[in-house]
Amino acid sequence: MDFEIRENRGKPTGRRMTRERAAYFQLMEQGYSTREAARIVGINLRTGKRWRNGHHSPSRGAKAVPPIYQLPEPEEPPQPSRYLQEHDRIHIADRLREKTSVRQIAAELGRSPSTISREIRRNCRVMPRGGWTYQPFHAHRRAERRRPRPKTGKIGQNPELRDFIQNHLMIRWSPEQICHALRARFPGRPEMHVTHETVYQALYVQGRGELRRELTRSLRTGRARRRPHRQSHKRSSRAIKNMVLISDRPAEAEDRAVPGHWEGDLIIGKDSRSAIGTLVERSTRYVMLVHLPNGHNAIATRNALASTVQTLPPHLWRSLTWDQGSVMAAHRAFTVATDIPVYFCNPASPWQRGSNENTNGLLRQYFPKGTDLTAHTPEQLAAVAAELNSRPRKTLDWETPAERLAKLLDLAS
Structure with a gap:
């Protein structure tokens, strides 16, 4: 001391x-x-x-x-994470040296086998003389370097892919139509294949800048950001004399096997002062637009529809399904003039005319709400209908409505 x-x-x-x-x-x-x-x-x-x-x-x-x-503080057990941690990678390396299967390792870590297989494939180290080895600390460093966000997506890395998508969005193709066209046109080039969700992400997600922001106007909705679905407001039914409900429509119309059964509706312009009639064939999804220069009351609608149906052969007009709007109050006179029976949907049941409702949504790209629809000539309406009928449809196995209708006309001739 x-x-x-x-x-x-x-x-x-x-x-x-x-x-x-x-x-x-x-x-x-x-x-x-x-x-x-x-x-x-x-x-x-x-x-x-x-x-x-x-x-x-x-x-x-x-x-x-x-x-x-x-006393040393007790170490807290590692919290579960959606990402593999360093101790998980050490466990994978130890078990791989013991020749343990991927499924067994996944079960021990409480992960999916595909997660373990993908981890080994992505982060293994290739040896100079061939073969590979999994080193946990090297794998963890590689994973940490890849994690930072945001990243440049697949569309942003490939100018050819980006230009293809932008060009087709400008002609109002949907992302799903574009993605199918990419696979059909470039079957052997996986770098040119994307899903429609990738296109939506490139448009909507801030900070990526892979596609021009103004291209969102070319989408069906025209919205610059996503919006959750909301329940539509139910409308009260209007009494129309001598209605025949959709439950009495022939069974052949329900399964779309027989062509010639149509769905119809109006899209309304600013202040309900103008309208355009829309007709969609249930089997081929072929679209026809009806010019209504003299208003859209019952008489004007009946006359315009009667003139439009004359452009196709009679065997392609078997029935017409409409909602319970007052514009079809003259349905009996229409049936007498054209020999086409009219069936009415149940109140507040737009899904009973699903093809027509979907088409009306597509047409709003050309005829926005709150605009004067009388400004469009019959020639302009015909051009819009032709553009819609030339788009490939998923429900038609990526054929176009015009191609399907042409086949029917060829068979009839």
């Missing part, structure tokens, strides 16, 4: 026993008991215990003193 043992062990004199405390700790580290170290240094046993264990409620306003030997 480099100090003298205290002889006076009475009341403390008020000085700090810094040297004695250091000696006490040194003796404790050398293996002396608390009692023996206190006796050698010349302090009270209780003081030694306080030095050893610390005290949390000190007197005279002094700060709390931690114990000399603090």
Whole structure:
């Protein structure tokens, strides 16, 4: 010891026993008991215990003193994560050296086998002389380098792919139609294949800049951001005399096997002062637009429809399905003039005319809401209908409505 043992062990004199405390700790580290170290240094046993264990409620306003030997805090178990952690990769490497199967490793880690297989494939290290090895720390570093966001997506990395998508969006193709066309046109080039969700992400997600923002106007909805579906407001039914409901329509119209059954509706312009009639054939999805220059009351609608149906052979007009709007109040006169029966949907049931409702949504790209629809000539309506009929449709196995109708006309001839 480099100090003298205290002889006076009475009341403390008020000085700090810094040297004695250091000696006490040194003796404790050398293996002396608390009692023996206190006796050698010349302090009270209780003081030694306080030095050893610390005290949390000190007197005279002094700060709390931690114990000399603090117990290590128990390590918390690793929290589950959607990403593989370093200890997971160490476990994978150990089990691979033991020739354990991927499915067994996945079961031990509580992961999908495809997750483990993909981890090994992505992060293994290729050896110079052939073969590969999985090194957990190297794999973890590679995974951490790939994780930062945002990243440049597949569309942004490929100018040819980006130009193809942008050009077809400008002619109002949907992302799903574009993606199918890419696979059909470039079957052996996977770098030119994307899903329609990738296209939507490139348009909607901020910060990517893969596709021009203004191209969102070419989408069906024209929205620059996504919006959740909302329940449509139900409309009250209008009483029309002598209605025949859709439940009495021939069964052949329901399964779309026989062509010639049509669905119809109006799209309304600004302040309900103008309208365009829309007709969709259920089997081929062929679209016809009806020009209504003289208003859209019951008489004007009947006359315009009767003129439009004369452009196709009679065998392609077997029935017409409409909603319960007052514009078809003259349905009996229409049937007498054209020999085409009219069936009415149930109230607030637009899904019973699903093809027509979908077509009306497509047409709003050309005829936005709140505009005057009388400004469009019959020639312009025919051009819009031709453009829609030349688009490939998924429901037609990516044929166009015009191609399907041409086949029907060829068979009839």
